[in-house]
Amino acid sequence: MIDVMILLFERIGLLLLVAFMLTQIPGFRSLLDRDMAWDTVFYHAIVFGVMGILGTHTGVIMDHETFMIESWLLNVGDHQVLIGFGMVVVMIAGLLGGPYVGLGSGLIVGIYMAFIGGGAWMANSLMNPLAGLITGWTGQFFSDERVIAPNKALFIGMFPPVLYMGMILIFIPNQQTGIEIVNQIGIPLVITNAIALAIITMMIRSALKESEREAAIETNRALSIAEKALPILKDASLAKNAEALAELLYDELDVAAIAIADQKDVVSFVGQGEDHHQVGESIKMRLSQVALETGELQVAYDKSELQCPYESCPLQTAIMVPVYRSREVIGLINLYYRHSQQIRAVEVELARGLGTIISNQLSGFEAERMKELLKEAEMRNLQAQIHPHFLFNTFNLIHSLMRVNHEQARRILIRFSQYMRANLNIASKSLIPLRDEIEHVNAYLDIVTARFQDQLEVKKEIDQDVLDVLIPSATLQPLVENSIQHGLKKIQSKGIVKINVVRIQDSVSIEVKDNGIGFPEELLLSIGKQPFTDRHGNGTALYNVNERLKGILGEDVQLKCRNLDGGGSSVSFLIPIQYDTNEGLERSSI
Missing domain, CATH: 1.10.1760.20 (Arp2/3 complex 21 kDa subunit ARPC3)
Known part of the structure; x- marks a missing residue:
């Protein structure tokens, strides 16, 4: 058997x-x-x-x-x-x-x-x-x-x-x-x-x-390189940080040399062959041109494909990895090897993965920069929304007061300068203390009430314990201005604006009410969600405030607009509070 x-x-x-x-x-x-x-x-x-x-x-x-x-x-x-x-x-x-x-x-x-x-x-x-x-x-x-x-x-x-x-x-x-x-x-x-x-x-x-196990090792290496490349890629463009990135890749990868190029020239070279592979020379390899044009990874398995004129060049093979930013090829990362046997399938996939990760990081940072530029443009837009009639009316008010009441003219001029200074500083900070925003509102109200002493009454209920809470700048003042300019525009009786700032549990409630004409019922659900045309009033201010609240504090913080039973309207929003146990202060959750 x-x-x-x-x-x-x-x-x-x-x-x-x-x-x-x-x-x-x-x-x-x-x-x-x-x-x-x-x-x-x-x-x-x-x-x-x-x-x-x-x-x-x-x-x-x-x-x-x-x-x-x-x-x-x-x-x-x-x-x-x-x-x-x-x-x-x-x-x-x-x-x-x-x-x-x-x-x-x-x-x-x-x-x-x-x-x-x-x-x-x-x-x-x-x-x-x-x-x-x-x-x-x-x-x-x-x-x-x-x-x-x-x-x-x-x-x-x-x-x-x-x-x-x-x-x-x-x-x-x-x-x-x-x-x-x-x-x-x-x-x-x-x-x-x-x-x-x-x-x-x-x-x-x-x-x-x-x-x-080999795939896990290579994946871990790619993630480690991506983590170390984050601070390098975050601060500037690929070309400006090419040398630091090339040094990082050369230290982390088992390669003979690393070259980084933009769409035309080599911007960094590290490793063997530095004596004749010079920074600044134009891209000559046919496969590099193909990688730039098609956006596809290319592999040169033979020295002749590198098109290097130096016979004694130690570099024999290479992998050319295109780098993207916002779906556009902006450069190449070339990985050079001494022998064709060193380019295995795992090396090709690692190079492809690194190209994808670096491209995604560059695209992400570009998106962040664009977001910041959009925020700045939004602030500039808010600054530009100072109504020309408000400026001319204020100048006329100061001119008139100069003849009858110098002290009041002086006070209005100071408040006007404070108001303008606050508008110019809108783009400098995303969040400001609530007390600064209220001061901005007070400067505006002092100017307006001086013009309409018998036609406008402002009532304030402000909790002094929440003045240190941080809120997005230029949020309360536009609401007050909108109530006066549009809510009270067509009423015959005395206009009343109420500003309520109170604490509700772990949030601060900010509400502006008036006894004006209210919002058109057919537009009530859309107010703050889209800008309106001039025939419906200046809905752009409410839209900008709402977008600013959502962009900084999140989708949960939005304007709530409603018409009051006795006439008039109300616009309100909630600012969340975060406790600082070390200093005993309360700040907004951002």
């Missing part, structure tokens, strides 16, 4: 080697991911079926108690029994690809063995598809792993050979011959098939683990 087992291991060894080589072909990973379409199932069933046919020809022939060993089995007599190894391949197909791949490959092997014939052709034909189904179903039932554990594969691999021995006893014409075959080959076949299945799963798991 030991001799038979050794013989079977010898015959099955080559088959295991071929099966392992099969796992390295492209597309095999879809088997392990259990994510296959029917065409993929069909393809793998054929591949494993052909391998199973080859395994059949590497088996042994039993003639009663005699083993016939040939290098390639072709003819099987009616009184002989073919013990092939196609079933091992079918079991591997079922274990890796599932029951459908196992069944498909088993049918191919079973039909082929029916044509070969022999005394046990019926058992061989039926057992192969059954073996594929059994290993496929039991493999999925016993394990959710990507590749089943070898000990489980060893256990599963015992069932099909045992069932095969039973079929031989059932279908072989000579019952005595069947018993002799089972006694001779039964236990060795069960052991060799089970061990073969465990070995192949162990080999696949080991190869995958090594591949995934």
Whole structure:
């Protein structure tokens, strides 16, 4: 029995080697991911079926108690029994690809063995598809792993050979011959098939683990480089920081040299070949031009493709990685190597990943800069919204007061200068203390009430304990101005504006009310969400304030506009408070 087992291991060894080589072909990973379409199932069933046919020809022939060993089995007599190894391949197909791949490959092997014939052709034909189904179903039932554990594969691999021995006893014409075959080959076949299945799963798991470990190392390296590149890329453009970035990449990557270029010239070069690869020279390599034009990574596997005129240049190969900013190619990062063997698939993917990460960082920083410019433009727009009539009316007021009340004219002039200074400083800070914003409102109200002494009354309810809360600048004053300019524009009675600043739990409520005409009902839901045309009044001020609140404090902080039951309107918003336990102060959550 030991001799038979050794013989079977010898015959099955080559088959295991071929099966392992099969796992390295492209597309095999879809088997392990259990994510296959029917065409993929069909393809793998054929591949494993052909391998199973080859395994059949590497088996042994039993003639009663005699083993016939040939290098390639072709003819099987009616009184002989073919013990092939196609079933091992079918079991591997079922274990890796599932029951459908196992069944498909088993049918191919079973039909082929029916044509070969022999005394046990019926058992061989039926057992192969059954073996594929059994290993496929039991493999999925016993394990959710990507590749089943070898000990489980060893256990599963015992069932099909045992069932095969039973079929031989059932279908072989000579019952005595069947018993002799089972006694001779039964236990060795069960052991060799089970061990073969465990070995192949162990080999696949080991190869995958090594591949995934290498991928994890390269991913970690790419992320580490990206983290270190953040401060380099954040402050300025790629060209200005090219030298620092090239030094970083040269230190972190196993390369002979690093070159960084913009769309025309080399802006930095670090590593071997610095004596003749000069900063400032124009891009000459054809593949570099292709990378810039197409935005696709290029690989030069031969020195001639580098187009370097120096014969003694140590640089032999290179990977050219395009760098994007806002979907536009702005430059290249060239990774140079001394030998073409150094450029493996993992190096190409690492270079591609670095290019993507660096491009995303540059695009992100560009978006942040654009956002800051938009905020500044918004502030400039707010500054420009000082109504010309307000300026002229204020100047006329000061001019008139100069003749009748010098002291009041002086006071209004001071308040006007404070008001203008606050407007000019709007763009300098996003957040200011609430007391500064209220001072801005007071300066504006002093000017307006001086003009309309008998027509306007302002009532204030301000909680003095919340004056240190930070709020976005130019938020309260535009609301007050909007109430006076538009809310009270057409009323005949005395206009009243109420400013309420009170604390509500962990927030500060800021509300401006008036007894004016109120908002048009058809526009009430849209106020603050979009600017209105002139015929609806100056809705731009409310829109700008609302956008500013959302942009700085978040979407939860928005204007709430409503009409009051007794006439007039109300515009309000809430500023969240954050506690500072170290200093005992309260600030806004930003």
